[in-house]
Amino acid sequence: MGIELTWEWLEGYPSLDFANTVIRRGWTEHELVTSADDLESWLDAAALPGPRPTSVDEDDLRAFLHLRDAALRLLRAAAGHGTWHESDVRTLNETLLGSPEVMVLGEEPGSLVSRAVGSPAPFTLLLARLAAAVRDVLAGPRADLALCDAPGCGQLFFQRRTNQAWCGPACGNRARVARHHSAGQG
Numbered sequence: 001m002g003i004e005l006t007w008e009w010l011e012g013y014p015s016l017d018f019a020n021t022v023i024r025r026g027w028t029e030h031e032l033v034t035s036a037d038d039l040e041s042w043l044d045a046a047a048l049p050g051p052r053p054t055s056v057d058e059d060d061l062r063a064f065l066h067l068r069d070a071a072l073r074l075l076r077a078a079a080g081h082g083t084w085h086e087s088d089v090r091t092l093n094e095t096l097l098g099s100p101e102v103m104v105l106g107e108e109p110g111s112l113v114s115r116a117v118g119s120p121a122p123f124t125l126l127l128a129r130l131a132a133a134v135r136d137v138l139a140g141p142r143a144d145l146a147l148c149d150a151p152g153c154g155q156l157f158f159q160r161r162t163n164q165a166w167c168g169p170a171c172g173n174r175a176r177v178a179r180h181h182s183a184g185q186g
Helices: 014-019 036-045 058-078 086-098 122-139 169-185
Strands: 022-025 028-031 101-105 112-116 145-147 156-158
Touching (some): 014 122, 014 156, 036 058, 086 122
Antiparallel strands (some): 022 028, 101 112
């Protein structure tokens, strides 16, 4: 049974939307970006932290998945569900260093504009900006980062209240139904 490709945005944060391209159905994880066409679809739907590249290829797909996998593991670890690995930190940092940016003054008082150093390829710059979005979540005091552990979810989200256990009402309902069903089995 194939997974229908849909892009469910929980928060509109590029860091989480990037990591949440892996979903869970039941307790099995599924990759949503398996081809350059899937990546194109995601790029069309995502709130990107920079300009969308005009096209992507298989090399871009591999680079996207390599960075996403590291970001996903680091974000899950920060949410208390996994291990923080030095190799994942290295992947994130190498992506950031591969296309550095500086903040310069903008045209209006008080405004800043990010400018890439050199002339990186558009997809390389986009990956660096996604890595920066993940870095900012991981480096900040974000005690509200959580993993929805409802059956069929596994998405990362930011809690809107301290006791929020699921990313949304649908997941809360699924978790309660599953708990009720398992209690009736005993």
